[in-house]
Amino acid sequence: MSFLNYLISGISLGSVYAIIALGYTMVYGIAKMLNFAHGDVIMVGAYVVFYSTAAGMPAIPAVLLSVVICTVLGMAIEAVAYRPLRSAASPLAVLITAIGVSYLLQNLALLFWSSNTKSFTSVVKIPALKVAGLNISGETIVTIAACILIVVGLTLFINKTKPGQAMLAVSEDKGAAQLMGINVNATIALTFAIGSGLAAIAGVLLCSAYPSLTPYTGSMPGIKAFVAAVFGGIGSIPGAMIGGILLGIIEIFGKAYISSQMADAIVFAVLIVVLLVKPTGLLGKQIQEKV
Amino acid sequence: MKKMMTKKAKQNAITYGIVIIGFLAMQLLSATGHMSSSLSGLLIPFCYYVILAVSLNLVVGVLGELSLGHAGFMCVGAFSSVFFTKCMENVITNSVIRFIIALIIGAVIAAIFGVLIGIPVLRLKGDYLAIVTLAFGEIIKNLVNVLYIGRDGNGFHFSMKDSLSLGMEPDGQVIVNGPQGITGIPKDATFAIGVILVLITLFIVLRLVDSRDGRAIQSIRDNRIAAESIGINVTKYKLMAFSVSAGLAGIGGALYAHNLSTLSATPKNFGYNMSIMILVYVVLGGIGNIRGSVIAPIVLNLVLDYFLRKMQMLGNNVVLQFLSDNRMLVYAIVLIVIMLFSWSPKMIEWRERVFHKKAKEEA
Numbered sequence: 008m009s010f011l012n013y014l015i016s017g018i019s020l021g022s023v024y025a026i027i028a029l030g031y032t033m034v035y036g037i038a039k040m041l042n043f044a045h046g047d048v049i050m051v052g053a054y055v056v057f058y059s060t061a062a063g064m065p066a067i068p069a070v071l072l073s074v075v076i077c078t079v080l081g082m083a084i085e086a087v088a089y090r091p092l093r094s095a096a097s098p099l100a101v102l103i104t105a106i107g108v109s110y111l112l113q114n115l116a117l118l119f120w121s122s123n124t125k126s127f128t129s130v131v132k133i134p135a136l137k138v139a140g141l142n143i144s145g146e147t148i149v150t151i152a153a154c155i156l157i158v159v160g161l162t163l164f165i166n167k168t169k170p171g172q173a174m175l176a177v178s179e180d181k182g183a184a185q186l187m188g189i190n191v192n193a194t195i196a197l198t199f200a201i202g203s204g205l206a207a208i209a210g211v212l213l214c215s216a217y218p219s220l221t222p223y224t225g226s227m228p229g230i231k232a233f234v235a236a237v238f239g240g241i242g243s244i245p246g247a248m249i250g251g252i253l254l255g256i257i258e259i260f261g262k263a264y265i266s267s268q269m270a271d272a273i274v275f276a277v278l279i280v281v282l283l284v285k286p287t288g289l290l291g292k293q294i295q296e297k298v
Numbered sequence: 299m300k301k302m303m304t305k306k307a308k309q310n311a312i313t314y315g316i317v318i319i320g321f322l323a324m325q326l327l328s329a330t331g332h333m334s335s336s337l338s339g340l341l342i343p344f345c346y347y348v349i350l351a352v353s354l355n356l357v358v359g360v361l362g363e364l365s366l367g368h369a370g371f372m373c374v375g376a377f378s379s380v381f382f383t384k385c386m387e388n389v390i391t392n393s394v395i396r397f398i399i400a401l402i403i404g405a406v407i408a409a410i411f412g413v414l415i416g417i418p419v420l421r422l423k424g425d426y427l428a429i430v431t432l433a434f435g436e437i438i439k440n441l442v443n444v445l446y447i448g449r450d451g452n453g454f455h456f457s458m459k460d461s462l463s464l465g466m467e468p469d470g471q472v473i474v475n476g477p478q479g480i481t482g483i484p485k486d487a488t489f490a491i492g493v494i495l496v497l498i499t500l501f502i503v504l505r506l507v508d509s510r511d512g513r514a515i516q517s518i519r520d521n522r523i524a525a526e527s528i529g530i531n532v533t534k535y536k537l538m539a540f541s542v543s544a545g546l547a548g549i550g551g552a553l554y555a556h557n558l559s560t561l562s563a564t565p566k567n568f569g570y571n572m573s574i575m576i577l578v579y580v581v582l583g584g585i586g587n588i589r590g591s592v593i594a595p596i597v598l599n600l601v602l603d604y605f606l607r608k609m610q611m612l613g614n615n616v617v618l619q620f621l622s623d624n625r626m627l628v629y630a631i632v633l634i635v636i637m638l639f640s641w642s643p644k645m646i647e648w649r650e651r652v653f654h655k656k657a658k659e660e661a
Contacts, residue, residue, distance in 0.1 A: 041425035088634060091642035098424055099364050100641035103581060106366075107633035110574060114627035226570075233429055272440050275433035282426060283418055 011141055013263050014256065019147040019216060021255020022154035026209040027232030028239065028247035029161060030202030036178045036242035037198045038093070043105035044084055045206055046229015047112035050222060052077045052207030053214040054120055057127055066130035073207040081203025082196050084108055090192065109226070116222035124221050127214040150212045157205060158248045165244070170197055178242065227271070231258070234278040240291025249289060310504050313589045314497060317348075320596070321493045336603055342557045345492030346550040347595035349499045351579035352588055353546035356503055358577070359586030360512065361539040362519030364428040367415070367435030368547050369572035371408045373563055375548025376555035377442055379404030380480050383556065384473050385449070387484060397486035401495070401552045408548020411438075412541035420536040423522075435573060442563040447474040479562025487556040495553060496592070499546050503588055506542060515539045571626065578629045581636050602628070 027049060034042045055073040060066060088108050092101040133145030165171035176184040177194045185191050213228060214220050231254060239250025254274060261273035281288065324341060327333045350372060357365045379400040390396040419430050446457040450470030457463045461472045474480055506512045514535045517525040526532050555561045565571060582598060583590025602625065609617045621628070639645050 035425075041429065088638070091638055091644060094643050095641040096643075097362070097585075097641065099358065099362070099585070100637055102364055102425060102428060103577065104634055104637040106574060106577070107630050107637060110626060110630035111634060114624060114630055118624055118627065230429065230432065234433075237426070237429075266444075268444050269440065272437040275430075275437055278433060279418055279430060282422055282430065286422070286426075 013259050015141065015143055015147060017256035017259035018252055019150050019255070020259060021235075021252035022150045023209050023213045023216070023251075024228065024232045024235045024255050025154050025248045025251025026157055026205050026212070027228060028236040028251045029157065029244060030205050030209075031233050031236040032239070032241055032243065032247040033161075033174070033198050034202050035236065037174055038089070038195050040089065040101050041105065041233065042089075042199075042202070043102070043229075044108040044112055045202065046225040046227070046232070047109050047116075048077050048081055048084075048203050048206040048225070049210035049213065049229060050116060050220075050225030051080060051112065052210035053127065053220050053224060054116065054125075055207070056130065056211050057125055057214070057220055060128065060130065066132070070130060070208070070211050073211060074204045077207035077210075078200045078204040081199045081206070084203075085196055085199040090195075109229075113222050113226065120222065122221060124219045127218040127220045129215040129218065130211055131215050144216075146212070146216045150216065153208060153212060154248065154251075157208070158244060161201075161244055170194070174198060231271075231274055234274060237278060237288055238281050240288030242292070243288070243290040246288055246290035306508055309589075310508075313500060313504065313592060316589070316592060317493065317496055317500065321489075324489070334607070336607065340599060340603065341489045342487050342492050342553065344596050344599065345489070345496050346553045346557075347576070347579060347599070348496050348592050349550035349553065350547055350576045351583065351591035351595050352496075352499050352503055353543045353550065354576050355580045355583070355586065355588060355591045356506070356539055356543040356546070358580050359584075359588075360507055360519065361515055361536060363420075363423060363536075364577075365431040365540070365543070366428050366570065366573045366577070367431035367433075367438075368543075368576050369568045369570070370431075370435030370438035371412060371544040371547035372551035372554065372572065373435075373438055373442060373568035374411045374544075375404035375408040375551030376561060376568070377474070377480070377551075377563070378407040378548075379552035380483050380555045380561050381447070381473060383484060383486065384480060384482075393484060393486045394491070396484075397491065397556060400486070400556070401549055404552035405545045405548045408551065409541045409545030412544025413537060416537045416540040416544075420533060420540060432570060432573070435568075435570065439563045439565070439568050442479075442568075443477050445474055446472065446476050448472040477562060479560060481560045483556065483559055483561060485556065485559065487553050492553055495549055499549065500588065500592070502542065502546065506539075507588065511535065511538060574633075575626075575629060578633050581633055584640075598632070 027045065030045050030048075031042065034040065034045070052073045055076050056069045059069040059072055064072070088104050089101055092104055095101060129146055131145045131149045133148060135145055136143040136148060165174060173184070173189045173194045174197070176187065176189055177191055181191055184194075209228075209232075210225065214224065232251065235250040235254040236247050237250070238254055239246030239248070254277065257277055258270055258274050262270040265273060324333070328338065350368065354365065354368045357363055357368075382400045382403045383396060386396055386399075390399070415431075415434050419427060419434065422430060444458050446459070446461050446464055448455045448457075448461065448464040448466045448470050450467040452467065455464040455466055455470070461475055464470070464472065466472075507516075514525070514530045515538065517528075517530060518532055518535055522532060554567075579595040579598065580591055583592070583594030602621070606621055609615075609621065
């Protein structure tokens, strides 16, 4: 494999991270919480597609079904586990609950779908593209295209529509937004819905490229995508995309040129360096702490 | 003797008392032959669970930061102490003395790791700190899995690749063998030493919490900016709590490792799962409540153990299988329910209403 091949697979993996990171960054920007369960929603999305295609459903309806199920799941998690704790005295409360939800999803998946690795059949039917000696797989093309479409779509949604503007307002100041007649709970629920829907898409793309599916499939990419979101600047949509793609490239290069066993450690080292050098990330805003 | 014990001293005495009474009760059970084999197998695990829970509570409850890398420090303590034991197996034959030195080495090295990791990590807070400690825990586990150490006549050989690249003489012995870990560990851990370690851990943590330093740490938890403005060195005290906690986790790890014959770093024992399990104990016992961290691991395990045995007696194999396969599912539910019940403002209000009513009726 040549340098360019590594670069392309890095961008492809990075695009998946970017889509997951969008979910993190939106939720973090608005609810000011780290949704630990986000990675596990990805896994649920992938399982839904796996079982519905195995039952004979064509690819596109299966993906849509998965998006719907994950959206509902995300909203349910928010309503049951996070909303009651939103005004809790300790900021740790909602974080610990989120870890609990992540764990619950993993163990429920273990219970229903067993720990056996499922071999995921790719939903992408586009033939590979051969350009100047490079072999770009259909999955790569679809992943990168999906990532660009989602980022453009989300940016338009947030800047041009009323619910999007409401999201911005809630992320700036919850109290003031409420006074302006914005339904804060509904806006946060909408954010979770969008984030979880994107997680379903990310799950399908991830498993199409890396076809082994277990109940733990989502947790590592989930954590790495959070690293990507922090890298790009949490709360920023273009930041999530840039951070995700850079992280994907770093991971693939680390695997190829340094050590395949240490690739995860390299990714985490990136997080630590970013947080130490520029804690707001590449495109993040500096937030002053109020006394 | 002092005429009046302070309220705190009394509370602490009760905590030590619980441990000692628990120890005596277990001794009585085994002396009279009432100890079931599953329970006797749980005795040493109880000790390290309590040590780990109490030490994590120092970070989560007293310092007010969430560390998800506790199993990483446990891993450091386990491997460094067992490495020492293996090297000294034929030099120091008295297993108690050897184990005590191994424990000290495990604790010190884990505490050094705590300082090294704490310096960059403790500049962060909240969610960021949680995820970075998680990352460090995973990095430690990854590193241990690619570590090879052997010894021959020429001294120690290190490698990060495989046991062959150690380049040892034929008489050499591989001590740490990558993913296979360390094998043939002498079983030096005993219940009595475990209980003494629990008491030492409690002594250190309770003394720290009630000291001037401990109050400084708690002031950082309650309001960092206010603490800073009255001249408390936030980094120093955060680092103090973090490294003490790491050192104690190292002791827990050393105890854990010397209760096994083969030690290897798997996701199950030193991964994220272990960190979460300890967190469940802390949350169940009450965040910031040291005595709770002593009771919670024991009660949770005893209840589960009791349930399993009950099901076995009833011949209910479906439930038995379900519970033993899905212990973590139970833990996850416990974690969520306890958090919602004890931290949600609505639940707090409801609890106050109910309990106040009771109090009024009694009065």
